[in-house]
Amino acid sequence: MSERKVLTKYYPPDFDPSKITRQRGPKNAGPKLMTVRLMAPFSMKCTHCGEFIYKGRKFNARKETTEEKYYNIAIFRFYIRCTRCSGEITFKTDPKNMDYECERGAKRNFEPWREAKLNEENEEERLDRIEKEEAERDAMKELETKVLDAKTEMAIADALDEIRSRNARMERADREGITTEIQPDAAIDRRKRQEEEDAEAARQAFANRSMPDIGEEEIEEDMVDVPFEMSVVTSFSKKPKEKKDFGAALGIKKKAPAPAPAPLRVKAPAPPSKLSSMLVAGYDSDSD
Structure with missing residues (x-):
């Protein structure tokens, strides 16, 4: 029984293995x-x-x-x-x-869902946003720092100018052989003079604001006997506040008050008749 799988290969009669040489194909110059x-x-x-x-x-x-x-x-x-x-x-x-x-x-x-995810900021964008916010927040602080630095530089420049001018005067004096005392700088004198003038102006301003002395009024002797007129003081009496009738404004009619009851009259007794007086007079006598 023959094999199902053929493991052998067919070689033609004129096959020459020495003629087979290893060859390399051209490499792809383009993308892989x-x-x-x-x-x-x-x-x-x-x-x-x-x-x-x-x-x-x-x-x-x-x-x-x-x-x-x-x-x-x-x-x-x-x-x-x-x-x-x-x-x-x-x-x-x-x-x-x-x-x-x-x-x-x-x-x-x-x-x-993809659009919402793309709108979310990643770590790099978050760091960039935080840096921008910090830079905007510190804008005023940077401005203040720049102003202070400018003032410091101006003060340093003024001090250097004073030192240079002083050194120049000293060198000139040494060169000429004249010993002169170092005079204070004109800027310092001007500053001191300005401060003194400001202090004097402030002192005068506060002095003018003081209360003037009115003094005592002299009273002559002839004015002592003159009667003193008293000013009439008007007095005001407090009146009770009238009550407003809010019911009339709303259209509510009030009932009229009931009249007061008349006082009872007591009838006077009738005068006695003549007959009764005669009878009573007869009973009063002792002769009967």
């Missing part, structure tokens, strides 16, 4: 390309025919190593064909955002 099997990393729309390619669609793509790098990370470019019009679509890796970037032949579909 290799065929890989991949899936679409994002959903896209072909710009040639308008075909939509969903994420995860499998393609036989050509992989190219570009010369671009991000922090020594190589960036790769991929070439695929549209499933409808066979238009070429290229996209490359984006290690900065850990994503892919569509280059040519298609347009990436809108993804809300």
